Amino acid sequence: MAALKRLLIGRPLKSNELGEQKLNKKKALAILSSDALSSVAYGPEQILLVLITISGAALWYSIPIGIGVLVLLTALVLSYRQIIYAYPQGGGAYVVSKENLGILPGLIAGGSLLVDYILTVAVSVSAGTDALTSAFPALHEHKVAIAVTFVILLTILNLRGVTESATVLAYPVYLFVFALLLLIVVGIYNILTGHVSPELHAPIGTPVAGISLFLLLRAFASGSSALTGVEAISNAIPNFKDPAPKNAARTLMAMGILLAVLFSGIVFLAYYLGITPTAQETVVSQIANQTFGRNIMYFFIQGTTALILILAANTGYSAFPLLAVNLAKDKFIPRMFTARGDRLGYSNGILILGLLSILLIIAFHGQTEHLIPLYAVGVFIPFTLSQTGMMLKWIREKPAGWVPKLVINTIGALISLTVFLMFFMTKFMQVWPFFIFLPFMVYLFYSIKKHYDAVGEQLRITTCEPSVEIKGNVVIVPVSGITHVVEHSLNYAKSLSADQIIAVYIPFEREELSRFDEKWKKWRPDVRLVTLHSPYRSIIHPLSKFIDTIQRKATESQYQVTVVIPQFIPKKSWQNLLHNQTSFMLRAYLLYRKDVIVTTVPYHLKK
Template sequence: MIAAVKRILIGRPLKSTEAGEQKLTKAKGLAILSSDALSSVAYGPEQILIVLFTLGTVAFWYSIPIAIGVLILLTALILSYRQIIYAYPHGGGAYVVSKSNLGVNAGLIAGGSLLVDYILTVAVSVSAGTDAITSAFPALHGHNVGISIIFVIFITILNLRGVTESASVLAYPVYLFVFALFILIGAGIYHILTGSVPPQLHSSMGTPVQGITLFILLRAFASGSSALTGVEAISNAIPNFKDPAPKNAAKTLVMMGVLLAILFSGIVTLAYFYGIAPSAEVTVVSQIAESVFGRNFMYFFIQGTTALILILAANTGYSAFPLLAVNLAKDKFIPRIFLSRGDRLGYSNGIIILGMASILLILVFQAETEHLIPLYAVGVFVPFTLSQSGMMVKWFREKPEGWILKFIINTIGAFISLVVAMMFFITKFPQVWPIFVFVPIIVFVFHRIRKHYEDVGDQLRVMAKESTWSVKGNVVIVPVAGITTVVENSLKYAKGLAPDQIIAVYVSFDREDEKRFEEKWKKWQPDIRLVTLHSQYRSIINPLTKFIDTIEHKASESHYQVTVVIPQFIPKKGWHNILHNQSGTMIRTLLLFRRNVVITTVPYHLKK
């Protein structure tokens, strides 16, 4: 039943040789890896207006120069990540760049920040998409959390079906969104140029604003820079592209940058000229669409495509998170389960864990985008700063041809990214303080996992010297609960291991019962030694483990191996297990932690 449901949801398993068919073209790569960055224009300009709104609508003209600053940062980031793609064609992005040039800890900070950021990508995107839906249908406002969780589950299942399949589905909403916003921006600018938009809706450029400070402008710039989240995703996912992967990834990155610049500047311009003010109930894009087209088909088309891309922008996280996890797992900083491919050749463990973590975040923050975005943006700009700084070190150290221009580009990107990150830390500290707690903890956990793998490797490595331990034979201990077919089956197996070194152990709670059992045993198995242990406190485990420890100590002195053979019957139906005491399972679990003791379970399958 479970297997059938899995096949319906995920599809048939793919052969390892079909991996090449799961690679992305530039068109699909743009859809699946740029959806996060492109979708952020739906809330990035709004974040600028929210900060400026504290000074009144007269301050909205500052959104234009602030947007120009954001575009300068975008240009620096696109040029820088294009260089990263060619310098590190196997992917990994900020983690690999930082680790290679700034040291392991810098790499782990970047990698840990990005892992958290991709979880936030899913939570923020889905929450923002839900906001777009509830803006159009206010009656749904009370169900934001439930709607968001349903969408996360849907996208998780979609990604478990494979990269190509998810990209095929996502391409349509992404390009529909771009098309819809081009129509919105084109129509809005046409109305502005033809004088259809009253000039009194907005303050004139250069209008004095009471209380304006450099701090507020930097704060608005930092908030608007949240529209640049997701820019790094392509550099993390280079292996997902068809060959030549670096070249295709670089072209896709440039296309994304151009589209993002046009859409972001267009929305900021329309918001200024139409005098749009941020509202808790209605998004800025929704207000612009209503102002340009009215509440007609085009309005709902724009809202629908915006909601779709905001929700499906979460797919950027699903594409980049598993690949970043693979790089960390290869370096033994996170569990190796992230290296395993699923039935559809995707890294399904990373996909499932990402989905579960995102749902948890949505529940904790109640799908409120405003509370998630600052933490989300910081999680991006810390790796941005580290990766830019890492590339600066690389160029200065290697000095390839034309390195000075590359160094300048990365220096500009590193400086602006650092300013943005610091502004978030200063102005949004109540919302971003968790990063000061979680990132050090994550880095510490990374190191502990690496230390564990190194310790295991040292202990499992076959050494050239001869072992001082040799096994002369087996001492087999068989815990018995009665005279049954299950016990008989286990004794037959034990005789095959060591016919002359078998000890059956029976734990009794009553002296009379103990005598009766000994008499029955002598008649049933006279050739096998029986040891009876009396338990005053009605515990089977304690006296049995003490006895095994005693035998193990004596056996090791004579170079004998102690093997415990546990009889266990397996019910025909799974739910029947709750009707039995599972003592065999408890014994096996406890003995697993005993050194130099081998545990063997002899199952006996019941037929009814």
């Protein structure tokens, strides 16, 4: 197993090599922006899916809706740029909400983002698999298995370290940006040169029967799913090379510009070419097909789109472990999330994220359209809370130039709240599990925090009750026969300078009592033997009652009861399956007994 681990993950890194694992701006843009950039492949499609329910003529509304999404994107990018400089330690919406709104809003933001990053992986991989099966329809029935395989590969890649995964993932991301820019440029060129019929689309302003403000807001909310992942850079500031805040802010601006250009281009081309979304083929696939035909350029665009949709999951792998670290430092989730692995990444967070994403893909059968509403509603809760938190920060502190910052955050908060409410009202049947799971997570956070506080209080020397003085030691040794294992354990018990050693034998048949007692007196007359008949063939029950009796007497005399459990260890680990694990069961049971010390004495077999 160790050799396999080295092969998959690589050699361990020293702690002082952490600086070498930091990201420059080019790699960070690829690894942290892939989620936001990849959403261009399905964000415009979500707008069209809502509008097409009225009629094909309603698709022209995608243009003003797209402009609205760009306004929200601008507000979010400017706001998160302020968050990066205000909170350079990372943590994003969780830290902002906790410090400005209180612990409960902070935990709601943190819990939402944890769920959102799990959904990031599931949605991205599922969407990438959809793009792959659009190009190769024969693979459609195997989409769940393909998606799970991709998650496993991404998990292994991230366990190898941030720098190594960024090096691998940078190329597909930049290839995708190049492919889509090429698609947009050629598509617009074809339009300008008259190669595209203007009759494919309804003119902007065409009256459409049945259109309503509610439906337009619903389409806007659906299209805003393209903005998921914008917050990831503010969560992952510690991953940047110094000066980290400055590099993170520049990366965020670059991501915002690229996202705006790609999103605008795809929305415009989809409208002008009269693209209608279908279950069999994605919008980007249809645009590429109409622009280039089914040639090498089409497959290049589909291939890079599939790649970035899959690799967009890496944003989750980058941000989830760092957010988990912030929550774990505040004692709201297990401390194991703060431990770095062999390659200096937070490997526990990476593994948990991969496992939960796989379960989600299997549960939803890899259906992207069923996951996106959950995904989007999860991210707009922390969007709204972080903007509101920054508003309160500027009002309270009033630093130089705070008014424009307040305006930016206010606009962002209002639009984010509107989008969230629209998702809640229009897609409640799809997103209701989120509103059950999130309160459960917050309750779990508080329970974990309460446990850690209680443990700390009990372990602290200044607050603990004084320890009881121990005058002696009574050792109980459960024995199953006269063997080298038992002999080894009795010798160890004697080395403890015990005041009394009691060997306990528990036969299932009465005939064994006297027979074993005679053998014992001849073998170890210096050690007291107690035999307890067990008519119900239980070892734990009679032994437990005997320990209770001894413990009552020992407590009165301020003596410590120690149970020494003999155990032989086979030469090969698989051979454990061939033996009755009585010692393991005894140890597991006795560990929860108060005021009883449990010691296992291993005897290693040689063949």
